[in-house]
Amino acid sequence: MAKFFAITIVVIAILSAIPILRHTWVAPEDISTHGHMIDEQMSETMVEAGISFLAAQLILALFIWQFSNRGSDAKIKSFPGGARALVMAALLLVGAEVLALGVFGVKAWANVYLTPPSANAMPIQVQAGQFAFYFRYPGPDGKLGPIHPELINEGAQDFYGLDLEHDPDSRDDIVTAEMAIPVNKEVHLLMHAKDVGHSFFVRELRVQQDFVPGLDVSLHFTATKVGKYEIVCTQLCGLGHYNMKAYLEVLSPQDFDDWLKKQQAMQ
Amino acid sequence: MRTKQMLVALLTLFVCPYLLFAAGTVSGKVTYTGTPARQKPIDMSKEPSCAKQHPTPVTTETVVTGANNALDNVVVYVSSGAPDDGQVPAQAVTYDQKGCQYIPHVQPMHVNQELKILNDDQTSHNIHPLAKVNREWNKSQPPGTPPLSEKFEKPEFIPVKCNVHPWMHGWFAVLTTNHYDVSKDGGDFKLPNLPPGKYTITAWHESYGTQTADVTITGNETKDVKFTFTAKPY
Numbered sequence: 001m002a003k004f005f006a007i008t009i010v011v012i013a014i015l016s017a018i019p020i021l022r023h024t025w026v027a028p029e030d031i032s033t034h035g036h037m038i039d040e041q042m043s044e045t046m047v048e049a050g051i052s053f054l055a056a057q058l059i060l061a062l063f064i065w066q067f068s069n070r071g072s073d074a075k076i077k078s079f080p081g082g083a084r085a086l087v088m089a090a091l092l093l094v095g096a097e098v099l100a101l102g103v104f105g106v107k108a109w110a111n112v113y114l115t116p117p118s119a120n121a122m123p124i125q126v127q128a129g130q131f132a133f134y135f136r137y138p139g140p141d142g143k144l145g146p147i148h149p150e151l152i153n154e155g156a157q158d159f160y161g162l163d164l165e166h167d168p169d170s171r172d173d174i175v176t177a178e179m180a181i182p183v184n185k186e187v188h189l190l191m192h193a194k195d196v197g198h199s200f201f202v203r204e205l206r207v208q209q210d211f212v213p214g215l216d217v218s219l220h221f222t223a224t225k226v227g228k229y230e231i232v233c234t235q236l237c238g239l240g241h242y243n244m245k246a247y248l249e250v251l252s253p254q255d256f257d258d259w260l261k262k263q264q265a266m267q
Numbered sequence: 268m269r270t271k272q273m274l275v276a277l278l279t280l281f282v283c284p285y286l287l288f289a290a291g292t293v294s295g296k297v298t299y300t301g302t303p304a305r306q307k308p309i310d311m312s313k314e315p316s317c318a319k320q321h322p323t324p325v326t327t328e329t330v331v332t333g334a335n336n337a338l339d340n341v342v343v344y345v346s347s348g349a350p351d352d353g354q355v356p357a358q359a360v361t362y363d364q365k366g367c368q369y370i371p372h373v374q375p376m377h378v379n380q381e382l383k384i385l386n387d388d389q390t391s392h393n394i395h396p397l398a399k400v401n402r403e404w405n406k407s408q409p410p411g412t413p414p415l416s417e418k419f420e421k422p423e424f425i426p427v428k429c430n431v432h433p434w435m436h437g438w439f440a441v442l443t444t445n446h447y448d449v450s451k452d453g454g455d456f457k458l459p460n461l462p463p464g465k466y467t468i469t470a471w472h473e474s475y476g477t478q479t480a481d482v483t484i485t486g487n488e489t490k491d492v493k494f495t496f497t498a499k500p501y
Contacts (some may be wrong), residue, residue, distance in 0.1 A: 132313055132433050154428065155331045155436030158305040165501040177310035238468040239393060239407060246313055266308045266324075 006061040013057035020050060027116075028203050031225040031250065035206035037108035044104055044154030048097065079202030108248040110209075117220035121188040124179065127160060128211045131240030134159040137174040137260065144190075145170025159194075166249060174263050180249040182256040183226050199235035202248055210235055223250040291484030294457040294470055295492040297341040297450040299475070303330040303498035309434045313375035316389040317367035317432075328372045328436070329474050330498065337454030338496060340373045341472045342424075342440045344481065345458060348466035352443050359383045361414070362437070364392045369427060369437030371472070375447045376439065378422055384408070384415040396439055398423060405430055424471060425436035438473055470494040 019025065030039060079086045125136040125144055138144045146169070162170040181187050191200060193211035201208040202220075204227075207214035209219050233244035250261060308324035311317045331339040352452070359381035363370040364390060376382055386392050386408045394415070395405035400423040406415055421439040429435035440447070448456040450470075458468070463484050469475045475496040482490050 129433065131431055133431075154433045155327065155426070156304070157309065157327050159433065159435060162360045163501075191330075238430075240391075243314075243391070243431055266310075 002064050006064040006068075009057055009061040009064070013054055013061075017050060017054060019232055020046060021081055026176060029225070030206060031204045031223050031227065031229070032206050033222040033224060034108070034111050035204075038206040041105050041108045045101055048101060052097065102238050112219070112221070115220075117188040117218075118186050121186040121220055122163065122181070122187045124181070125190045125192075126179070126200060128198035128200065128233065128237075128244075129159070130196065130238050131233070131244040132177065133179070133200070133233075133244070133246040134259060135176045135179045135246075136160060137176070137263070139172030141169060141172055143169040145173055149194075172264075174260065174267055176263050178247050178249065179231060180251055180256055180259045181223055182253045183223055183250050185253070186220055186222045189219040189221070191219060191234055196237050197235050198233045198244070201232050201234040202229055204229050205248075208234060223248075226250050226252060290459065291461045291463065291487065292457060292459045292489040292491055293345075293461060293466070293482050293484070294455070294489055295494070296342075297332075297338045297343070297454040297456065297470060297472075297494045297496070298336045298396075299332065299338045299496045299498040302500045303332055304474070304500055306330065307419045311367055311434070314367055314390055314432060320366040325366070325368060327434075331372070333453040335453070337450075337471065339449075339451050339454060341450040341454070341456070341470050341494065341496075342373060342375050342442075342447060343450060343456040343458065343468060343470045343494070344375065344440075344442050345444045345461070346467045346469040348464055349446045350443045350462055350464070351379075351445060354445065356445060357464035359416070361364075362439075363387055364394070364408070364429070364435070367429075367432050367435055369435060371437075372448070373440060373449055374440045375436060375442055375449060376419070377445055378441055378443055379418050379420060382417045382419070382439070384417065386410060386412060389432060392435070394427065395430050396425045396427045398425045401425065401441070424473075425447065426473075440471065468492055470496075472496055475499075 027039060027042070030036060084092055123144070124136060127134050127136070136144060145162055145167040148161040148163050151163055152158060157175070160175060162173060164171050189200070192215070193213045196213060198211040199208060200211065205221055205223060207219065207221055209217060211217065227250055229250070230247045231246045231248050234239060237244065251261070259260065297419065306326040306328070308326050311321065311325065322347060328340065333339055352458070354465045355377050360374060360376045361383045362374050363385045365477065367388060367390070384394055389410050391409045392403055392408045397403060398419070400421045401419045408415060419439065422443050423441050425441065427437040427438040427439055446458050446461065448458055461484050463486055466482045466484065468480045468482055469477055475498065478494050480492050482492060484490060
């Protein structure tokens with residue numbers, strides 16, 4: 001019975017590894033300049049975790065196979081140094097693994113979060129609120145007008161609370177329900193939440209960032225492929241969470257200019 | 268003496284029915300002066316089933332105007348003097364959610380009158396009247412569900428929003444009278460069936476506030492009342 005159990009463990013471990021090794025579930029196409037680093041990091045994590053998983057299962061199976069039929073008078077050997085040494089050894093092993101993942105992961109993380117956007121990155125503000133994203137482009141003056149939450153009037157399509165009467169900077173701001181960006185140009189995303197926690201996730205961009213109420217979160221990326229992609233909220237934010245999405249259009253520079261002009265005319 | 272009694276009797280005979288059955292009408296037009304805020308097109312791309320119902324984007328409806336400075340969506344009602352105040356109509360008013368819009372934008376109703384809320388869309392709505400005097404509630408209405416039946420117990424102008432679609436916006440005007448109209452087709456309104464008496468007519472607009480006018484109806488007549496609101500560009 002114990003040997004059957006050991007064989008079952010080995011079979012399960014190998015069957016789980018097959019789809020990973022054969023790349024059965026491929027990641028969606030990567031359309032960003034930093035995405036390959038995230039993908040490499042994911043692969044490294046998968047390899048490291050996979051080897052640890054397989055090793056643990058095989059060792060477990062081996063021990064069951066080897067020691068299951070011992071007599072009741074068999075002598076039990078203790079780990080050299082006792083329980084304390086055993087716990088310390090396990091801590092060191094797991095700690096080294098986590099640390100290694102962190103050290104190797106830093107280069108992908110730092111590239112996205114710890115480097116400032118370049119000076120000519122295009123600023124776009126995104127506001128997440130139950131249950132929609134709204135985007136704001138600064139308009140020809142390059143300045144985003146101040147936000148007055150008490151002036152928000154969604155019935156009049158004023159999702160940001162802009163005071164057009166008193167803030168000249170706000171008058172040329174372009175607020176849209178869809179996000180368009182030019183291809184191969186760095187975008188500096190200025191993120192804030194109107195109400196609760198939300199998240200901005202575009203899987204093809206390899207970008208997933210939470211909105212934290214009260215914080216201005218900054219993110220930068222460059223898209224490399226023209227197309228239409230989905231932006232979804234991946235932080236459970238309330239009843240309409242399932243329906244909280246917007247579309248990202250990556251356009252050629254000419255198309256983007258036309259799009260922006262069209263949006264400006266609609267303000 | 269006898270002649271005088273005859274005269275009084277005759278007068279009563281002829282004048283009373285006239286007074287009883289005479290019904291005046293207050294009608295007129297609502298206009299504005301100044302520049303109203305530009306109504307912005309609504310981008311419904313997040314909800315494709317609604318977006319495709321509008322080949323040209325619909326606009327916001329905070330100020331709906333017509334030719335010659337006409338102002339639509341103004342609730343005009345008898346705010347004092349109506350004889351049948353408090354009589355709740357048996358018939359329900361309906362409020363529709365279609366193409367991710369509220370139809371009509373402004374819905375008047377009597378206190379305690381049944382309000383039926385329909386969802387004609389292929390998406391879920393969550394209707395949320397932001398009541399302050401009445402009890403505030405919000406209810407989810409998935410596609411295909413039967414109409415919601417609601418009522419409001421106190422008079423109030425209640426802004427209505429959809430918790431799923433931020434652009435959806437409308438109003439409930441809960442009144443204590445059945446003599447009301449919403450200006451439309453060029454700011455026109457009409458309050459018929461008003462017996463002789465003194466009335467205060469109130470006109471309410473969601474962005475420009477209220478105005479009142481006093482009217483005296485003496486018989487079978489139509490009184491013309493005009494309301495002019497001052498529009499602001501922002």
